[in-house]
Amino acid sequence: MRATRLFVSLVSPAVLAPVGASAAVAxxxxxxxxxxxxxxxxxxxxxxxxxxxxxxxxxxxxxxxxxxxxxxxxxxxxxxxxxxxxxxxxxxxxxxxxxxxxxxxxxxxxxxxxxxxxxxxxxxxxxxxxxxxxxxxxxxxxxxxxxxxxxxxAPPAPEITATVDPRATAYKDGSLRLTGTYACSNADGYASDIEGQVVQTVGRTKITGQFFAYPLECDGGVHTWSAVTSSENGLFAGGKAANVTFAIACGVLDCAFTPVEQRLQVSRNGK
CATH class of the missing domain: 2.60.120.380 (Jelly Rolls)
Known part of the structure; x- marks a missing residue:
């Protein structure tokens, strides 16, 4: 539909407008x-x-x-x-x-x-x-x-699911690598990521690290993800650890959040 532009004459039809005068535009x-x-x-x-x-x-x-x-x-x-x-x-x-x-x-x-x-x-x-x-x-x-x-x-609300593999790898520099899978839809072109926290007790120290995996392919298919985290208060090592992960996908209107809690078995240098 097109809005109508109205033009209002400044003088009556019987009177000529002065030279140079213009109509008022509504x-x-x-x-x-x-x-x-x-x-x-x-x-x-x-x-x-x-x-x-x-x-x-x-x-x-x-x-x-x-x-x-x-x-x-x-x-x-x-x-x-x-x-x-x-x-x-x-x-x-x-x-x-x-x-x-x-x-x-x-x-x-x-x-x-x-x-x-x-x-x-x-x-x-x-x-x-x-x-x-x-x-x-x-x-x-x-x-x-x-x-x-x-x-x-508006498009359908985004959907996202994720898994975290129960086995992780600690490297010589003290970093930790996690892997998993995800499926995301209705969020392509918008913010989407997998982020989380790993906590591991090494000796008397509770090692904590944050990680992020992005961008994600939000095409509805199942994909793999991986992320490496390190900690400012110590080095990750072989043994057990706990992980909390959030998968997040946002569309033009809505966001979807999926939490995942996973116990990890950490191998030193992949062993």
Whole structure:
């Protein structure tokens, strides 16, 4: 859908305007939530000029919890999510630095901001929720330009599982190598990693080390991972140890966490 640009004449049709006079340009019809452009089906892409759009006190109050540098040239869209699958609003293809804010319910009647950010924002809630989406210029002094907004259903929540092999290897330098497997989906292109802690008692000292394994292949297949950890308070050695691991995968909207606790048998230099 394309927002209509209205032009208001400065003189009556019977009177000629003075040479050099220009017509006053009204803000677009979706300049406020009451005129929000309705999104009927997903996915939908909309291109419109926001050069004549404005910002107001409502924008500023909504932005109080968002913290965008500016809410210039704001325009509004609305979408009713009948399934509860959620909404992703992407304005990153605009020809100016654009931000997006998603409000659950009518912003002028107490609707709450549920997501905001530069370029892309997403929200998921109860089926039947009507979301109001504000697209704006987040650069002070820049009103707007050509807005390119894409609206789509939110992707499924990410999923991740992981295992830790019960056998680990301690090396001569005191580091420890762990291995395992993982399967990750619905998080490709976003943050995902395996991280954890190993604790081993050597003599009277409790050796503790942290490790990370990233990036992960979030294609749904089963993959192997490995990580090496060292400790600032001692050297890992052959014997028994305890491990706590967290596998983390984040998508555009959700994050998934999987904890794994594993007792380790540590071999010295692989023996």
């Amino acid at each position: 803000a677009p019809g979706n300049d406020s939530p009451s005129g929000a452009t309705v999104i009927g089906t997903l996915p939908t892409s909309i291109t419109q000029s926001t050069a004549d759009a404005t910002t107001d006190a409502l924008d500023a109050s909504l932005n109080a919890g968002c913290g965008a540098p500016a809410t210039n040239g704001s325009v509004w869209f609305s979408y009713t999510d009948t399934t509860g699958s959620g909404l992703v609003a992407d304005v990153s293809a605009s020809d100016y630095s654009a931000g997006v804010m998603i409000v659950a319910g009518d912003p002028a009647a107490g609707g709450q901001v549920v997501a905001c950010g530069p370029g892309v924002s997403a929200a998921r809630g109860d089926a039947g929720t009507t979301y109001y989406v504000m697209a704006f210029s987040d650069t002070p002094g820049v009103t707007g330009g050509t807005l390119k907004a894409t609206f789509d259903a």
